[in-house]
Amino acid sequence: MLYFIGLGLAKKFLTQASIEAMRKVDVLYLDAYTSLSCDINKEYLEKLLGRQIILADRSTLENNSKNIIKLLKEGKSVGIATIGDPMIATTHVSLATEAKNKGYNVIIIPGISVHCYIISKSMLSSYKFGRSVTVVYPYDKILDTTPYEVIKDNSSRGLHTILYLDLKEGKPMSAKDAISLLLQMEEIKKEGIITPNTQIIIGQRLGCEDEEVKALTISEALEYKYKDTPHIIIVPSKNLHYMEVEALKCLH
Template sequence: MLYFIGLGLGDAQDITVKGLDIVKKCDKVFLEHYTSILTCGQEALEKFYGKPLLLADRDLVEQGAEQILNAAKEQDVAFLVVGDPFGATTHMDLLLRAQELEIPTQTVHNASIMNAIGACGLQLYQFGETVSIPFWTDTWKPESFYEKIISNSERGLHTLCLLDIKVKEQSEENLIKGRKIYDPPRFMTTQQAANQLIETVKRRKLESLPTPVDEKVQCIAVARIGSETQKMVTRCLDEMQFIDMGPPLHSLVIVGRLHPLEMDALKMHALPY
């Protein structure tokens, strides 16, 4: 049996009662460790669950999934995911592969950034397509996320921007040379995301391209949502690049057309801090 269990967004105690009961009975417990993180860390999870956790990085889940699937053929196996199990498409791929192998599966859902973002005061049904903002490099600066923000904005919809994280990543040099040396974990901040968006806007203006979403668009920076240190700040995009939101994880919301109730709610995050 293969169980997909959501852990929620805060700490070890955010797992559901059903999810915890399943984890305690499983023979093996894998912790997905590349699409998101919990602020409490692996040791705290192991202590609370009473189980050792096997870290499942991107390589294991996407290329070596047989290790998980083969174990689930004979044993009860839990696959733990921060947030909800299907917040990332790679986990659906794992479920489909399990079904092809006729491995029984069960899912225990939990809160994710996709619904918890409602805590910022914006109405969930007023959000458009969610976008991901990747870390830029000197030679790779994709801007497809900006086009989607424009599309949402033209319909008056808000945009949730999920910010890149890099866990167990190799530099280009180490990758080419086949050296198993990994860079320190990196988590994009709302400041970095704002900087990349502003650079996109400036470039498009220089090239006389449409820039309906510019430096003055209203944004909400969100940090560590669901935790005791949750923080939210509302500012224009050009001000957001100077706002330090503290430790990860961060998300950024580009605000669309506001309902009067949403306007009142945003005042909560516009206070001095």
């Protein structure tokens, strides 16, 4: 059996289902690269469960999936524990389908995802979210403008956009860095999608004791004093229902 185990965003969101699954598998990996939590880590889980956990980077789960398939072939059950939900904004579906196609049982245990958490806390209509996208660090000085295109496309259809922020080699991108990249995209594209008056919602350290969800304009966000990462951003569509306008006022 191969278990994908969602841990939720923080200790207080661990479910009984996730704890039971982590206790029963023969080999347990903790995915250390698709997301991060303010208080769940390998040491905490090892103490809670009284067992050994292997920290897994991208190459362990994506390039060397044969090692996991080998464990399954030997008759061992394997668990992959992920912060948030294991199937939301991750690439684990590839390993899940590979195992399933080879005849192994795949069990998914959902966890509270940052995706649902920020939609809930923003109070925006869940029916009005378009495609999500990740703002990534420039590679070889080349800036990927996909987030700009996605915001533009969603906005043109009256839909909100969730922006995940890059997590490169354990370095989580801050909302401030993401906003300056969005402004650089605006300079390249010049389509007036990201302006100083554009409204955004910033979620900081969601699920932690010091979490904050705040609505700001881009110019306010550039001056804002942020908490530690992780951060996430929503770019709401301009086509807001009057209840969404009221909801946004509560986040100022």
